[in-house]
Amino acid sequence: MSVLHAAKKQDIPEFFSKDDTCPECRSERYLNQSMKLLVSPCYHELCEACVHRTFEAGPAPCPVCHRILRMNEYYQRIFEDLTVENEVRIRARMAMTYNKREGDFKSLKDYNDYLEMVEDLVVRQLYGDDTGEVEYVIEKYKRENNSLIEKNQSKQQREENLHSLYAKEERLRKQKQREEYLKILEEEERERRMPRTA
Template sequence: MEEQACPRCKTTKYRNPSLKLMVNVCGHALCESCVDLLFLKGSGSCPDCGVPLRRSNFRVQIFEDPFVEKEMDVRRRVMKDYNLREEDFATLREYNDYLEELETIIYNLTNNIEIIATNQRIDKFKRDNKEIISRNRARTGREEMELEELLEEEKQVHENRKRAIVEEELQEKRKKMRNKEALIDELMFSEQSAASIVETFKKRKQEEEEEIEKIEVALPPVAATQFSTGIKFGQRVPKDGFLPVPKEDDTPLYKYEPLVIPRNGPVPPNWNELTEMKYIVHVREASKVEKAGGFLAQLACLRALEEAFDGLFASKKLVVGES
């Protein structure tokens, strides 16, 4: 893996451990020192591609690859407007077409392909879906606020639990310190022997530990907050009710049945016959990159033969209407 380095001043992480690479909308990285030097007046051009940039738009690079950083920035900016959901479409096909268009726009902006035309598509989409975009932005804002409240509440519970544990440990230390001081005072001023005093304190400590164990055993168990199915107590039941929990007798075991494809043609050769009958000779050999991706020449050859043989026995009847 190549070490991170500024492409302009060639400073590396090895020579400067505090090196911070920063990127802008163009996706080319610069170290913080070069950004301060080149954009001293607040604006300037990228030394790699010459795109006009502003100093305020630079941000710390998170990913090692600047191209990935650019793609994530483009995706964030585009999805502020392309925030439609599946329920905003009449059919699943329309929603899938929308997702495909979204990925095409992100790809074009990331790779500098048809920038003007792509921005025009974005403007047209914003004009045509202005109300839906505004509604989804408000909905997303509420969901983010609810999520932040839940995270803040969970954080507060964690801090209170941590504070209670610290306070309990501190009280235990103070108690041990008082017992130690009391033992020292007894040894210094009591007329009894040291052995009897130590034995008395040992018995007293043992009695306290037994008392604590009795209290812990007598404490009631913590009440459950949800059923074994994961449904919380007090949760509203839907109008249609919950789905019944399947029983073992109601759910038969899965039995595999091989798929039978009606080919209506001659039986194509199998995997071994591809080499024996020299079908594979007419297909180019897969490259190392293709093999790494799981592609084999036999797969392409077998698929081509199956498609060629399929439906060869089919016949069409010509129906002539009365003229």
């Protein structure tokens, strides 16, 4: 599940500031309230209009760092700090691949070693210069563990569906409880207003 999808599911609004300015066309949110700043995978911002203008003909270099990008790689920003945005996206991506659970290991030590190895890869992606080597390690792990990764992804999807179903049932139960309580209150109010016979 993408971070943006998860954020929308939880009704987390995109981050914006009244001081936002597009670095390309210099449009300011102060003057253009409907302006949307989008973020690239290299964590540089452009307004939606500049993204369309720059990438409508196909892949083009990022105006800031010149990395080749596509229009569909830009997304709405969720966090104020772009380093947090970067870390959350890296962790979400890693969780899709490195999704083994404690039950997949013979001992707790093996599981903890696995978690430490995953954390090391996350830190290397965040702060290291060896992103090519990290990508190689991730791709190799995917090839070697493809069936287990898919099995755990489908297990997680079933659990999320079940959780969603339980949450929906709980909301309906609470709503029904509330409606019954309001009926009781209305009935008590009606009885209170009825004239009493002596």
